[in-house]
Amino acid sequence: QKEVEQNSGPLSVPEGAIASLNCTYSDRGSQSFFWYRQYSGKSPELIMSIYSNGDKEDGRFTAQLNKASQYVSLLIRDSQPSDSATYLCAVSQGAQKLVFGQGTRLTINP
Amino acid sequence: KAGVTQTPRYLIKTRGQQVTLSCSPISGHRSVSWYQQTPGQGLQFLFEYFSETQRNKGNFPGRFSGRQFSNSRSEMNVSTLELGDSALYLCASSLSPAAAGANVLTFGAGSRLTVL
Numbered sequence: 001q002k003e004v005e006q007n008s009g010p011l012s013v014p015e016g017a018i019a020s021l022n023c024t025y026s027d028r029g030s031q032s033f034f035w036y037r038q039y040s041g042k043s044p045e046l047i048m049s050i051y052s053n054g055d056k057e058d059g060r061f062t063a064q065l066n067k068a069s070q071y072v073s074l075l076i077r078d079s080q081p082s083d084s085a086t087y088l089c090a091v092s093q094g095a096q097k098l099v100f101g102q103g104t105r106l107t108i109n110p
Numbered sequence: 111k112a113g114v115t116q117t118p119r120y121l122i123k124t125r126g127q128q129v130t131l132s133c134s135p136i137s138g139h140r141s142v143s144w145y146q147q148t149p150g151q152g153l154q155f156l157f158e159y160f161s162e163t164q165r166n167k168g169n170f171p172g173r174f175s176g177r178q179f180s181n182s183r184s185e186m187n188v189s190t191l192e193l194g195d196s197a198l199y200l201c202a203s204s205l206s207p208a209a210a211g212a213n214v215l216t217f218g219a220g221s222r223l224t225v226l
Binding site for chain 2: 034
């Protein structure tokens, strides 16, 4: 079992709809969780961090964490073509050591 | 505020050669880590440095090494290059390990290494 698992996609969503990205992790002791966005040919950029169970909202983005189910998700509301990218889920295993999922490729169709 | 700067951005080497990659963290950031990204394995942690000391190391062979200087700049070295070392090497910086948000990483643009 991989430490962090994501559906690789591609996930195709019409413009204006909600995109839902999911991630599961194996280390029950994990405390810090992150979503990064990576455009083709670019480096990952941080979108959201979440540390407590529940929802965390930032603009059109909502991260959800359920530690009991070892599950993290990212919702993107009112999806825009500019949201088309690969989304990487990451779990912290120390100060700078992140374990990344393989990423979900998201395409927003105009 | 300048971001994380990595040099060189692109390089081509042949098998058996060695390569050194450089990383300058964001001003005020004292922790630097390195990651390897390949299509097959995704993003994998290489090592982490703070205060010129390696604090953590990923599961890579000893051909991969790094160091950090007193000004927080870091270098990584790969010796005896293999074809499978072709990858995007990403450097990330963050605040000191004890600081709030220490595990919030900012990545540089990366160094793309091609081994022929």
